[in-house]
Amino acid sequence: MAAVGLARRDSKWLKSKEAGAMGKFFAVILVVITLASAYPIVTHKFVQPEDISTHGHAIDEQLADTMAEGGFAFVGAQLLLAFFVWKFSSRKDGSKVTHLPGGAKLMVATAFILVGTEVLALGVLGQKAWADVYFTSPKPDALQVQAQAGQFAFYFRYPGADGKFAPLHPDKIDEGNQNYFGLDPANDVEARDDIVTAEMTIPVNREIHLLMHAKDVGHSFYVRELRIQQDFVPGLDLSLHFTATKTGKYEIVCTQLCGLGHYNMKAYLNVLPQDEFEKWLKDRAAEQ
Amino acid sequence: MRAKLGYIVGLAALAACAVIVHAGPSGGTVSGKVTYEGTPAKQKPIDMSKEPSCAKQHATPITTETVVTGPGNALDNVVVYVSAGAPDEGAPSQAAKFEQKGCQYIPHVLAFQVNQTLEIANADQTSHNIHPLPKVNREWNKSQPPGSAPIVDKYDKPEFIPVKCNIHPWMHGNFAVLKNSHYAITEGEGGFSLANLPPGKYTITAWHESYGDQSQDVTISGNEPKTVNFVFKAKPY
Numbered sequence: 001m002a003a004v005g006l007a008r009r010d011s012k013w014l015k016s017k018e019a020g021a022m023g024k025f026f027a028v029i030l031v032v033i034t035l036a037s038a039y040p041i042v043t044h045k046f047v048q049p050e051d052i053s054t055h056g057h058a059i060d061e062q063l064a065d066t067m068a069e070g071g072f073a074f075v076g077a078q079l080l081l082a083f084f085v086w087k088f089s090s091r092k093d094g095s096k097v098t099h100l101p102g103g104a105k106l107m108v109a110t111a112f113i114l115v116g117t118e119v120l121a122l123g124v125l126g127q128k129a130w131a132d133v134y135f136t137s138p139k140p141d142a143l144q145v146q147a148q149a150g151q152f153a154f155y156f157r158y159p160g161a162d163g164k165f166a167p168l169h170p171d172k173i174d175e176g177n178q179n180y181f182g183l184d185p186a187n188d189v190e191a192r193d194d195i196v197t198a199e200m201t202i203p204v205n206r207e208i209h210l211l212m213h214a215k216d217v218g219h220s221f222y223v224r225e226l227r228i229q230q231d232f233v234p235g236l237d238l239s240l241h242f243t244a245t246k247t248g249k250y251e252i253v254c255t256q257l258c259g260l261g262h263y264n265m266k267a268y269l270n271v272l273p274q275d276e277f278e279k280w281l282k283d284r285a286a287e288q
Numbered sequence: 289m290r291a292k293l294g295y296i297v298g299l300a301a302l303a304a305c306a307v308i309v310h311a312g313p314s315g316g317t318v319s320g321k322v323t324y325e326g327t328p329a330k331q332k333p334i335d336m337s338k339e340p341s342c343a344k345q346h347a348t349p350i351t352t353e354t355v356v357t358g359p360g361n362a363l364d365n366v367v368v369y370v371s372a373g374a375p376d377e378g379a380p381s382q383a384a385k386f387e388q389k390g391c392q393y394i395p396h397v398l399a400f401q402v403n404q405t406l407e408i409a410n411a412d413q414t415s416h417n418i419h420p421l422p423k424v425n426r427e428w429n430k431s432q433p434p435g436s437a438p439i440v441d442k443y444d445k446p447e448f449i450p451v452k453c454n455i456h457p458w459m460h461g462n463f464a465v466l467k468n469s470h471y472a473i474t475e476g477e478g479g480f481s482l483a484n485l486p487p488g489k490y491t492i493t494a495w496h497e498s499y500g501d502q503s504q505d506v507t508i509s510g511n512e513p514k515t516v517n518f519v520f521k522a523k524p525y
Contacts, residue, residue, distance in 0.1 A: 153338055268338075287332055
């Protein structure tokens, strides 16, 4: 091929013809790559895990909308590129270059309007998915669970029989004694019935108000099935609320690189029927 | 010639001393029992579900070991040692061994001497990051993947050192780095015995990771056994 190219180097016509063939070949490859990339998305080859939350459908719809908008833009732009490459690949040398009317300014303005409309549309459509989780308050009867992330494990705290979380004293943290939160039961009566666990267990179909804080560095609370991914930020008390609709055992993973043991930072989420949850909580209370 | 004779007499005297020290139970023995009064803190089960390879090694969950008790109010894991009166000793040749098994430190309290070789092994299928927390010795922490060679180290100053794992927050142990070989760790019945103490005045100290330490003086004049008991005040919280 190279030898052929060298032999015909002096012929401008052949050179132009060869370039045209290359261009058409590129256009075809572009179409093939575009369609092959779109295929698994359009045919839903990548299936999301089952959604077990009341708000998850809005997140899924938002993801689908984003994928559709982004997908149409991607496929459209690639096909348009392939079309132009094909159409103008074999023009003879010396032919006049023509521009779309309006020039570069109009093109840039059009791009801004198109992209802006897309971003705005996603924002407007998505505000419900976002606001449902972040801009609403949990119901007064939501079950409060505190989650603490620390290198490299999650721990959870439930208020005991008194329904109150005792204050935390970081200087009292004593991991060898399972005092991960820094409770002071010797002086705080409220701390004596607080329940600390390594697994998060919640009742099904009841709203959970998750109170989050980090012990050391940034971490993240991610449960695929709950469609929740929220960072822990050191120094900030963050909160979330959600309702799980299906019993089962799910994984909580840290998705914010937090250090050496990050790969190993996980916990389990057990969603139980109300009566089983109450029994579980009673058993844990007896262990404290 | 005179100097040579002096050397010979000196050597003979040293040899005689060596014979005395090594000739079985010479010197006194201090023994006794460590107990507690009051209500000790309840030990909590440890949930290792995030590390399944460790969790499955325990048919019933292990508990914390900050206060381990035996029958008759016996207090275990107490290091009883001669804190004053005995000369400092060179390190013995055998290594003190500390193992990480089932995401637990075995033993929970390891006593060894200054400059004695310390060998830390990982018997688990998971990585550990051992992190002793000394205040006067040099601090370090080291990762130990499964199947790797033991970590070998030593401490050059006497100290009680808490040990933790940077990957598994529940793992907790203690090193007791001591100046001499007169020490014992209570186990089961809370009893201890310190043998071969030549005549002299000694301070016997009992150290517990949660309840601190207590000392008593004892004078040994011959081969007689002496009894020293320690009672720690236990607190529920």
